[in-house]
Amino acid sequence: MSGLRTIPARSGKAAFARKGQKVKVVNTYGEQVVDTWAFARHDLREFMSMEHTRATLTRMRPEVGEPFYSNRRRPILTLVEDSSPGVHDTLMAACDNYRYGLLGCTEYHDNCTDNLAAGLYELGLTPPETPSPLNLFMNIPWDAEGGLVFAAPVTKPGDYVLFEANLNVVMAFSACPQDILPINGEGRAPTEAHFEILD
Amino acid sequence: MSGLRTIPARSGKAAFARKGQKVKVVNTYGEQVVDTWAFARHDLREFMSMEHTRATLTRMRPEVGEPFYSNRRRPILTLVEDSSPGVHDTLMAACDNYRYGLLGCTEYHDNCTDNLAAGLYELGLTPPETPSPLNLFMNIPWDAEGGLVFAAPVTKPGDYVLFEANLNVVMAFSACPQDILPINGEGRAPTEAHFEILD
Numbered sequence: 001m002s003g004l005r006t007i008p009a010r011s012g013k014a015a016f017a018r019k020g021q022k023v024k025v026v027n028t029y030g031e032q033v034v035d036t037w038a039f040a041r042h043d044l045r046e047f048m049s050m051e052h053t054r055a056t057l058t059r060m061r062p063e064v065g066e067p068f069y070s071n072r073r074r075p076i077l078t079l080v081e082d083s084s085p086g087v088h089d090t091l092m093a094a095c096d097n098y099r100y101g102l103l104g105c106t107e108y109h110d111n112c113t114d115n116l117a118a119g120l121y122e123l124g125l126t127p128p129e130t131p132s133p134l135n136l137f138m139n140i141p142w143d144a145e146g147g148l149v150f151a152a153p154v155t156k157p158g159d160y161v162l163f164e165a166n167l168n169v170v171m172a173f174s175a176c177p178q179d180i181l182p183i184n185g186e187g188r189a190p191t192e193a194h195f196e197i198l199d
Numbered sequence: 200m201s202g203l204r205t206i207p208a209r210s211g212k213a214a215f216a217r218k219g220q221k222v223k224v225v226n227t228y229g230e231q232v233v234d235t236w237a238f239a240r241h242d243l244r245e246f247m248s249m250e251h252t253r254a255t256l257t258r259m260r261p262e263v264g265e266p267f268y269s270n271r272r273r274p275i276l277t278l279v280e281d282s283s284p285g286v287h288d289t290l291m292a293a294c295d296n297y298r299y300g301l302l303g304c305t306e307y308h309d310n311c312t313d314n315l316a317a318g319l320y321e322l323g324l325t326p327p328e329t330p331s332p333l334n335l336f337m338n339i340p341w342d343a344e345g346g347l348v349f350a351a352p353v354t355k356p357g358d359y360v361l362f363e364a365n366l367n368v369v370m371a372f373s374a375c376p377q378d379i380l381p382i383n384g385e386g387r388a389p390t391e392a393h394f395e396i397l398d
Contacts, residue, residue, distance in 0.1 A: 058349065071329075072295075073298055091254075091290075093270070096271075098272035098273075099272055101272075148259065
């Protein structure tokens with residue numbers, strides 16, 4: 001466990017992973033959404049794209065063994081294992097300060113968009129844009145009419161996903177600071193989460 | 200009808216619309232998908248965002264009377280009228296040359312991503328990125344398990360949507376050149392479409 005790194009509650013972290021390495025993301029306390037991004041190391045303008053992944057797989061999200069695709073239609077991260085029920089979201093934008101304003105906040109609120117930038121900044125990098133994130137452990141049920149719900153996670157403490165990097169990548173993670181909607185559990189208490197880069 | 204402008208088959212066009220003006224997009228021959236974008240005129244980095252719209256409305260797509268939101272969470276285009284059955288897609292990326300390569304093309308294929316750039320270029324502008332488009336008239340049914348299908352349109356000749364601009368915007372349209380999948384009809388024959396800016 002020496003390699004396990006903390007994504008502090010309400011914060012962002014980033015790390016490099018080489019092609020072939022595994023990336024484990026752990027829902028340590030069981031109710032924390034982790035917004036996740038992957039950028040190609042050689043050119044950050046290539047990144048994991050939810051809309052390109054849906055189009056290539058013709059599915060809302062990959063099943064175990066399938067890749068996420070980049071905006072240049074290349075496999076960038078393959079979903080290798082998932083100990084959770086597999087409920088992850090590809091539909092919702094990263095939260096941002098504008099979002100919390102609409103939810104009634106009158107002062108700055110931590111948010112995943114800024115956490116992406118802060119995580120990359122620690123590595124000396126700047127995101128070229130804010131791609132629509134892979135919202136790990138986030139439960140957004142849809143219905144036949146297209147209705148969507150911000151619901152509580154269906155995960156348990158210690159649930160994890162394991163990816164294999166298909167390219168040299170920069171990964172970024174945000175322990176989502178949403179404490180108004182129940183997306184991080186009915187207690188609305190964001191927690192830390194963890195990740196590990198494995199050979 | 201003097202103001203009706205052509206989006207040539209397989210091509211892109213762009214135009215300015217002031218706040219309060221209406222933008223009509225016509226499916227002239229009834230089976231043509233029109234990838235549609237809107238950028239804020241004062242700063243192209245603000246644009247109509249499918250992932251922010253879904254999150255704000257908690258619905259896959261707006262109903263008549265509701266807005267699409269920008270990536271800064273502001274209403275940017277309101278859906279005012281829709282003569283079609285209301286089947287439009289917000290899930291799929293714009294096609295690109297990489298996509299056609301995966302579909303077996305060995306030479307360059309016209310595509311909506313390049314059509315966005317070409318349309319804006321005619322106005323002296325460059326898109327800051329390729330936002331996930333509003334795919335007007337595109338029929339992507341989803342199922343309870345998350346399966347998605349590239350299906351033929353359910354529209355008829357002359358069906359149109361009418362938007363009101365909530366900001367001064369630059370609109371861009373691509374008459375999607377997809378001729379391999381049946382997204383532009385079982386005949387796989389992309390056609391021109393039309394648009395009009397109305398006071």
